[in-house]
Amino acid sequence: MAHQKLSPRQYAILGLVSVCAPLGDTCLSMGMKQVPNVSLAHPASLIAAVFTPWIALGIALLIGFFASYLTALSWADLTYVLPATAFGNMIVEMLSRFALHEAVSVQRWLGCLLITIGVGFVAQGPSLTEHPPPATQVTVPAEEEQAR
Amino acid sequence: MIVPASTVGFWPAAGMIAAIILASSVGEILTAAAMKSIGDLDEIRAHSGLPGAIRAVLTCPLFFGGVTFLALAFFSLLYALNHLPLGLVAPASASLTLVTNAAGAKIFLKENVDRRRWIAAVLVCIGVYFLAH
Numbered sequence: 001m002a003h004q005k006l007s008p009r010q011y012a013i014l015g016l017v018s019v020c021a022p023l024g025d026t027c028l029s030m031g032m033k034q035v036p037n038v039s040l041a042h043p044a045s046l047i048a049a050v051f052t053p054w055i056a057l058g059i060a061l062l063i064g065f066f067a068s069y070l071t072a073l074s075w076a077d078l079t080y081v082l083p084a085t086a087f088g089n090m091i092v093e094m095l096s097r098f099a100l101h102e103a104v105s106v107q108r109w110l111g112c113l114l115i116t117i118g119v120g121f122v123a124q125g126p127s128l129t130e131h132p133p134p135a136t137q138v139t140v141p142a143e144e145e146q147a148r
Numbered sequence: 149m150i151v152p153a154s155t156v157g158f159w160p161a162a163g164m165i166a167a168i169i170l171a172s173s174v175g176e177i178l179t180a181a182a183m184k185s186i187g188d189l190d191e192i193r194a195h196s197g198l199p200g201a202i203r204a205v206l207t208c209p210l211f212f213g214g215v216t217f218l219a220l221a222f223f224s225l226l227y228a229l230n231h232l233p234l235g236l237v238a239p240a241s242a243s244l245t246l247v248t249n250a251a252g253a254k255i256f257l258k259e260n261v262d263r264r265r266w267i268a269a270v271l272v273c274i275g276v277y278f279l280a281h
Contacts, residue, residue: 009190070205071190073183078176078253079265082246086272089279111278118271121264129260 006127010075013068014084020065022088027058076127083119090115156231164228168241171221173248177256179214184257186211239280243273 006014031054036045049055072081090112096102186192186204193201205211228237250269254261261269 070179070183073180074186074189077259078180078257079250079259079261079269081180082176082249083268083272086246086276089276093279107278111275114271114275114278118268118275121268121271125262125264126260129258131258 006076010072010127013072014076014081016064016068017072017081017084018088019091020061020068020088021085022092024058024061024065026092027054027061031055031058077129080122080125080127083115083122086115087119161232161236164224164232165237165240165244168221168224168228168237169245169248171217171224172241172245173252175214175217175219175221176245176249177214177252178210178217180253180257182208182210182214239277242280243277246273246276 031049031052034054035049035052050059069081069085072084093104093108093112097104182205183189186208189201189204192204196203225237225241228241246269250261250265253259
């Protein structure tokens with residue numbers, strides 16, 4: 001496995017992966033609490049809910065998550081990117097404790113600690129597995145072949 | 149029809165959670181395989197612009213396979229939540245998916261999942277369980 005060093009821009013994309021999903025879910029949750037109960041008998045009310053500010057922001061953040069997640073998967077291993085998605089849960093816990101002043105149980109702090117250690121383990125290693133090119137793709141140019 | 153969680157036996161509950169984990173893992177692995185086959189999106193965007201990068205993703209059949217399985221995982225989750233408590237379904241599916249993804253990445257994507265990544269997968273798995281439980 002060759003050691004692949006990520007650029008600051010790639011770290012920023014992994015940061016977006018971590019942040020966008022939990023923040024998007026939080027925005028959706030806040031938005032859905034502000035709209036009246038949605039029933040299957042009136043699906044149009046669900047469409048109207050999409051245009052409320054919190055839900056629109058949540059959808060935009062989740063689109064941002066998926067775009068950054070796909071970008072990260074194009075240059076890093078799945079087993080490197082997935083812990084980054086879990087790291088977002090820890091960011092939400094920190095926000096809920098220090099920004100919203102909510103009580104966070106010992107069990108949740110322990111969960112945060114384990115995720116942080118896990119992400120640290122992966123982040124110190126290589127981001128991408130280098131596969132050797134298949135032998136069938138190695139071709140000799142015609143001119144070089146004639147020279148022989 | 150709402151079925152109380154207590155009426156669902158162990159094996160049906162395990163089956164529902166297994167269906168979520170299976171669909172989610174297949175979706176993640178297909179999506180990862182699609183993005184590896186496309187190549188570095190940053191480079192594609194530098195050469196062909198954002199429309200070129202979007203076109204590269206949307207013309208990849210593997211990507212649609214991945215999205216289909218991710219949608220299947222979502223509906224499996226909704227079905228399970230109709231029969232089982234959220235406190236069981238969310239932590240079990242979220243944490244176990246990390247381990248099955250690591251196994252799938254090693255077997256199907258040929259990723260070098262060394263001891264460091266296995267330890268990380270297990271630690272994150274337990275951490276997510278604690279957070280979601």
